[in-house]
Amino acid sequence: MINGIGKLVYEQRVEKLKNAYEQRLIQTNRQIVMLHVVYVVANPSICGATKIIFDQANKLIEKGIAVTIVSYGERPTWYQLKAHYIEVPSKLRISLLIPKCHIIIATYYTHIQECIETEIAPVIYFEQGDIHLFNYEKLKVDHKGFVYTQFQLPKFIMTVSQLTARLIKQYFKRDAKIIPNAIDPNTFNNKWTEENYKCEEKYLLIMGREDVVFKGIEEVVAVFNGLKELNKELKLYWITPYPPSKSFECIISKVIINPSQNQISQLFKGATFYISASYYESFSLPVLEAMASGCPVISADNEGVKEYGIDRYNLLLYEKGNLQDMAKNMLELMKNDRLRDNLVKNGFLTVEKYNWKDSIEKLYEYLCQIAQYEVLTCHMLKNNNPKRGFNNMLEIFDYANELYKNEVYEEAIYFLNEFINYGSSNTDKKIEAYRLRYWAYYFLDNLKEARQQCFLTFELGIPQMKECCFLGQSFLDEARIEEASFWFEKAID
CATH class of the missing domain: 3.40.50.2000 (Glycogen Phosphorylase B;)
Incomplete structure (x- = not known):
């Protein structure tokens, strides 16, 4: 077992190094109405590093930036997180559920390459310090090479202190933007209230x-x-x-x-x-x-x-x-x-x-600068296609289903189309895919397209009660009572 990485996963990542490439970006003058930043977080459990990520997320939201956290594990209960949270099932690579955004922040070095391979947005690596940095010279040769390569891939690196910036420069010859840590005075202060911890023990x-x-x-x-x-x-x-x-x-x-x-x-x-x-x-x-x-x-x-x-x-x-x-x-x-x-x-x-006022202002300005970059599609990957390296069509269906459950509807529709158009012989799965697709359009407030997609299920057989109820509900949402009644009656026939 290598620190922080399961042996099998680590070996897979080392094998993928031959396809690793530096992210290629082009500077633009695009106008962004609302900046969307995605933090990719390996472990949402309580620790100082995770807390800083969540603090940044909340403070950025207060400044009008949309923030999504993509992570393994359930949404944390130890922190009042304001950001949208996407839970990644353990069987999937974490990068597979990254939604469309303007900036991706990889918060651990093992995720840098796969975040870049999504080719969705510029990737910032956020280094907060761990054994791979503090004890870099004592790592095994292959692990050392893996870490070094990852640090060369992103165009942007940020960190929390002079110490980590100095080590990044020393070992990897990279400059890092320092965004200092800060504390929340509303939580951590010397004010005593009735809620304070009551304990007679020393x-x-x-x-x-x-x-x-x-x-x-x-x-x-x-x-x-x-x-x-x-x-x-x-x-x-x-x-x-x-x-x-x-x-x-x-x-x-x-x-x-x-x-x-x-x-x-x-x-x-x-x-x-x-x-x-x-x-x-x-x-x-x-x-x-x-x-x-x-x-x-x-x-x-x-x-x-x-x-x-x-x-x-x-x-x-x-x-x-x-x-x-x-x-x-x-x-x-x-x-x-x-x-x-x-x-x-x-x-x-x-x-x-x-204090967060100064720290978050530095981060905000830094993100606004990086948001002016867009990804140049790289053709160095052998399997550079929208299926992202899935082994079969059922994996694509499972992936689309996870996107749907996490309310990433536009991307869910894309992969549901991939599954449906492939012509799967699994009729039950195909019907389920059709249903997910029309509900996805419904939740995107596109009722006309949702109904259109629902009608397509009739090609697979006579209308079922679920489809009739859906059509009835969609017409009812538009106060089209006559059409709604027709389909609700069909549902109970």
Whole structure:
């Protein structure tokens, strides 16, 4: 298993590298009434990187941009997402459900190539930092080559910090636009309300996935277990997207799975302090959110947190991996109230520099510039056709069905036509395709064409009750009572 990529999927992607090509764009002067941006997101579960994507999406919508999130997994409940959300079934490639748009933002390097191959719109790669960047020189040769190639494909790259921009330049010889992270002061602040987390316990707070080793969760648990002998009343709370293994049950006091943003803010406010033990970070958003909530912070001295974190000014830093150093900072912070107060005060001052007003304005201007580009169709792909590499016509039907269910009606109609015109011998599937097609036109408010498509089903046999009811409803929508009555009567004959 290669980090973040299943072995089979990874091998398939490496095999496709021979067809990889840099996206070719042409600059235009096109006028766009409403800009439509699509974020391609691999995993919608709670984490700092996903939260930044969703924050950007919501803020862009507030500025009048249409935003769609295309992702595996159900629409997240931990975040109040305003964007249109398309859930991709696990059996499909994520790029297959990308709708027509002006800009595609690939949010993980494994999706860059397939986003470009759609040839729908200019692709921006949004790099927030992960093991493939922080530990690039230690990757296996083939994986290293795969990552390097992906970074060469898009014309545009954006990132969140000076650190990640520097690494992108160092390893891949590419420039990246920096769009700084920011926090939402309406959620993360030091205002106490009746909804704030009510807890008489003294607890330390950690956040992150157990299976991501570089997050250092096991190290914090080990140090806490030792300190617990000195203070039996001290508790450890853990925010995580997935239930942890049973080995931690006797040590962790409380596990909070996929909490809402308001719940996280409340947990910060009630914590004695927050600990980030991550070896690698591009920016470390939770640390900044803790500061905004008035929660003292202890952090490993990764380069990302040092983008804004200053030891003994707004947080305590310890040498990453040095458990003795971590424990020393914990003990000091628990005993030194004056130090705690100073860290909190200076944390508030730090947070003021990272606001969404400035950050989203930079992103908005950047997107408006890129929206002036259009894709030049590339003929380097062997199977460059509208079927996007499907193996058979039933796969096209399944794909069209998913587009329909996700309300991407125009593209659904296109692929339903592909299936119907092919002349499938599967009559039941063909009837189903006809029905999806006329309903798609109906939902596009094209009643005349919807009825026309419905009448075509009669070629497959005598009118069925579903078609008669549909025709009746379509005429009723136009207040054409006589025609509506005729078809409703036909339905019950």
